[in-house]
Amino acid sequence: MPFPREVRDIALVKSHRRCCVCHEFGGRNVNVHHIIQEADGGVNALENAICLCLRCHAEAGHFNSRHPLGTKYSPRELKAHRDQWWEHCLSHPEEPLGLFLDVRFKAISRTAEIHRYRLIATYTNTMNEAQDSWKLKICFPAFVPLSADDYDRDEIRIEGKAYVQLESSSNDRIFPGESVDIVPLKTHFIEYEVNDSVYDQLREQHKVSWKLYTSNAQVIEGDKPLSELQEF
Ligand SMILES: [Zn+2]
CATH class of the missing domain: 1.10.30 (DNA Binding (I), subunit A)
Incomplete structure (x- = not known):
């Protein structure tokens, strides 16, 4: 039944x-x-x-x-x-109004010394109207060995700690109900390595944070402790 x-x-x-x-x-x-x-x-x-x-x-x-x-x-x-x-x-009663960004960290290779991860960010437009553009800003602690393709890079400080901020944007239209990978795997990527010196730093609480701006929805902000990256 x-x-x-x-x-x-x-x-x-x-x-x-x-x-x-x-x-x-x-x-x-x-x-x-x-x-x-x-x-x-x-x-x-x-x-x-x-x-x-x-x-x-x-x-x-x-x-x-x-x-x-x-x-x-x-x-x-x-x-x-x-x-x-x-x-x-x-x-979070406001979320069904249409704002959803799923940020994950996918392990792409592991050896005894180094774990490499790729950032995956999927945005779902649950609004009733299309969005004409988006811009993603994402901040990593400066000690993380990052490699990124096609991203603008800035060094910034938040509460006295150094971060690298990467920015990416697109004018591709996102239709209602559509899910878009805003860190596309082929055209550009953000990857980072977790090695011994990074593990030492992880004992402190460090976060990866992000902001997503779209043409007609409010800003989506979020963060995740870097230590959680190891779970994937
Ligand atoms: Zn599911």
């Missing part, structure tokens, strides 16, 4: 129609999924409901236990993702 309509509605509203695992805006492509399958005794109630995008829904549902590659999603993990995301949505 599917969830009753009112359970689905509450789950969709509490999630801002975003996937509780990857936080992508789902629009009509979001599913309300059972955390514990009905065949395993899961109930058709809100406590057992999670909103997932099509990709995460397939990942969570189609795990083949005879070929256990990767890490299976456990019901407990799914529930933790959901509770964390619902809490976030509750404390």
